Amino acid sequence: MSAKVNDDLLTERRKCEFNVEELTNYLDGGAQATQNRRKLEDKVLSTKGLFDEVPEEYLSHKEKYENAVRKAVVYYKAMKEAEDPNQTEQERANATYRSLLHAAVFKDNSPFSLHLAMFIPAILGQADEEQKKYWMKRASKMEIIGTYAQTELGHGTFIRGLETTATYDPKTEEFVLHSPTLTAYKWWPGSLAHTANYCVVMAHLYINGKSCGIQPFIVQFRDEETHQPLPGIKLGEIGAKLGFNTVNNGFLGFDQHRIPRNRMLMKNAQVLKDGTFKRSPNSKLTYGTMVYVRVVIVNGMANQLARAVTIAVRYSAVRRQSELKPDAGEPQILDYVTQQHKLFIGIASSHAFTLTAKWLTRMYQKVTADLEKGNLDELPELHAIACCLKAVTTTDTSVLVERSRTSCGGHGYMLSSNLPQIYGLVTAACTYEGENTVLMLQTARSLVKALEQAQSGKRLSPTMSYLSEKVSSRLKWDNSIDGIVKGFRRVAYGKVESAMRSMRKYVRSGLGPEDAWNMSSVQLVAASEYTSISEADIRQLQDTYEDLLGKIRPNAVGLVDAFDFRDQILNSTLGAYDGRVYERLMEEALKSPLNAEPVNQSFHKYLKPFMQGKL
Ligand SMILES: CCCCC/C=C\C/C=C\C/C=C\C/C=C\CCCC(=O)SCCNC(=O)CCNC(=O)[C@H](O)C(C)(C)COP(=O)(O)OP(=O)(O)OC[C@H]1O[C@@H](n2cnc3c(N)ncnc32)[C@H](O)[C@@H]1OP(=O)(O)O
């Protein structure tokens, strides 16, 4: 018999003014896609051995990892078996696009995540046809487990500064991989420490003493039978982190480690047997895997943010606190406009990121198809947009998830709420796949170039076209969507123009272009991410905004119900569909090993002698 649903949540669901199922279908891409997703979730989550007997937070660092590997093998087998052979690739992609199935199994991400998130995309994007055929067969069947090893102890952002060398030996037709210094050790790759046995390594290629730039190599580093590190390979785990503690991030050092010539992934650049180097049509094609993951991250942020606001909004409908009016009893905290202000932006942002992710994915697919035909024209724009959207969505999601946590008071600080773990997951994305400031400066580089082109009368790409609109600074704008967008475009234009003016001022004062860039870089980042609106219009918008909060209030629970996260995926004492938060908080508390006995042994060992002055 299912537990009684909290009365306040029942009332909220009765008040909702729209059809929740319709919004769920829209988010999934249609009623069939919703059905496919639910069917997949039902199948996978009914698998035995997927869940923890003891909550993960009470395990040691080592036990957490071992438990995660145990679940990962069960989970990935269940996912494979659940695949519906009659489904098209697109239907399968849609079914997983919005599903956070893995989040029901791994609170802190899977030890296999890099295999799917980067190792396979790197093979697909960097291997030639023959290599792709061979490696994809093994990787897709998980006969081998891989990761993506680019970052080193001494370098993450500056790829051209990576120290790992790959020196071609024409006599044996091999590459010799070497870590010349401690800072050259690969450091951070997920799954690298104890899980994976292969990786795509980004290393500096040298042929006859000449640098041929950073190239991708597929490298085996553990024996497939014994899992022992191969000769010339030093491996280990980098230690406990804020989150991702079951991702098994590791370090790897090479000592003159030899690999055959065909292990350099040769879709873009090639090395012939005699050592002839055939350059890539564009050296940045080697960076293609990162562009792909930045695109995927935008959608991932939408889903994680939706999960956090679902927890916080449902809790805010159940929690009653303080007094809004004398003798009116304690109101739901969702009736405080400050609470609505904290949470409703998160709901709206999640929808905005979902739509943005769909748009960016289409752009990525078009540009990638063009690349296949040798047309690289739109690669720079894709790079600039992917950098900006990855940085903006990860920054905003981190802020909004943290705001969801603090809006739940003390209970939001409990690991059993799952809000701290979701924060740990999303805030990592501000750093990985390109640290956000660095990516914003990449976008700024394109904006400055575009404004210079606009000022010399050249046509701009669609996403940069706002820089060529001579929008008058005396633009009167109204509260209509069109008016607000016009206002934002005007201000965005102004930000780029002022950053450029600042750089020109520094150059006129005698600084070189690089120093002028550096001196203006705070403005450049603002031009890429930040568009504020002028003071006078804030008041007008504020009234509209507060009025909107009131309109959303009766539909807030419906809006988060429409995200359709089942309780196992929310994994939260505060966010369950039935709203029994207090019973769940107590149930989870009693699982703490400390509650197994009324008096802990430390009393007799330490406390009692201490309090009796005997220590
Ligand atoms: C479960 C989690 C829940 C939440 C997340 C949800 C979903 C997440 C989904 C998947 C993730 C899940 C698990 C995975 C977890 C972690 C994975 C993390 C893996 C990593 O963390 S993996 C390492 C990432 N590490 C980087 O990300 C390094 C960043 N550092 C760079 O990327 C370069 O270092 C740069 C660009 C800063 C400088 O590079 P540079 O010095 O060589 O170039 P430079 O600045 O001189 O620019 C010269 C010309 O190249 C153009 N250009 C540059 N890059 C281009 C590109 N990509 N494409 C096309 N053009 C490009 C420019 O636009 C310019 O063009 P122009 O000259 O015309 O202006």
Ligand SMILES: Cc1cc2nc3c(=O)[nH]c(=O)nc-3n(C[C@H](O)[C@H](O)[C@H](O)COP(=O)(O)OP(=O)(O)OC[C@H]3O[C@@H](n4cnc5c(N)ncnc54)[C@H](O)[C@@H]3O)c2cc1C
């Ligand atoms: C959870 C997690 C998982 C990861 N997984 C992987 C993985 O699987 N594989 C992998 O290869 N890597 C991985 N990474 C590494 C990640 O890609 C790097 O941490 C990231 O690229 C940043 O590089 P860094 O750590 O060297 O920081 P740095 O580049 O040293 O940055 C430090 C600071 O310097 C600033 N800075 C650097 N360059 C500039 C510049 N040009 N202009 C202005 N400011 C600058 C940055 O903004 C930042 O504030 C992971 C990282 C994390 C946190």
